[in-house]
Amino acid sequence: MRPAIRLIVIIIALGLTTPVGVAQGQVFTDPPPPLMGQQSFYLYSVPGVVSVGGLTTMFACTNTTSASIRVGLEIFGDAGGAAYNDPSATSLDINAGGTVRFAMRPALGFGFSGDLIAGGVNAGSARILATAKSGIICSAFIADAGNAPPTSMAKLTVVKATKQRGE
């Protein structure tokens, strides 16, 4: 096959097998997948994600810039391997100065902007992706999902990419 034709075939094949919104990242070490077709950057990691035993995990992210930024979360389960959810389909645009809250599942005590649709997670983790390298700040916490106000809540550590500096 001539080089030019081979190149066209490869481009078409990649284009057809990489639909917008499908998660590409499989593990922490993989490049972050695009968020609704936009390149994304790996900002933070959150160990301690739980969605069992009456508990849910919430992630609140704020856009501190003057332009809209899309944010998505990838959830990984106990055994590692592929992400449990589609970070692109569940990603959200955050307006300038705006804040959104992502939830592992609905909670009586809190409204939320986006359900991560990741199913039950016993001991998991998340990585937070965004379409800008800077300008997004996040907090994460575990909360009782069945009572308002929650019977219990606990902050989770938010690590910059994969480097934990300690508190």
Next chain:
Amino acid sequence: MRPIIRLLVLTALALAAPLGVARAQINGSPPPLMGQPSYHLYSVPIIRSGGVEPFFECTNTSSATIRVGVEAFAGPGGAAINDPSATSLDIPPSGSVIFGPTNAWVPPNSNPGIGPIGHGSARILASDKKGIICTAFLADVFNAPPTSMVHLNIVSKLKQRGD
């Protein structure tokens, strides 16, 4: 002492120190985890009292399996009060594990065997210097969901950066 006798003595001492038995205090050399050298990654002051116990959840962000263990120390200090090697676990790439006691709301992957110490400390050990990130919290173990929870500070090795 002749070299051969010295060698025999050293061999006997090595055999008398079974793999994974913790002996050091919190600033001592970390013990091996199931025969693999380990590194002291994080320290966590803890409480274990009144139905509230510590939980440690760690994630492997690297592309290779890493073994992780939790070593606990009682309030008065001194040697470790549990065996971090026997209760350590391999974490696969992107995997996570919870170290903690049996409780009403989540089945832990491993119980580090921290006795009723009231208060003390723990250090998180791993067979690799990099790639492991952790969170820690106290939680009620009798109720689902827990009636109380609180985040615990994770200190890098022995140096607290301050909030």
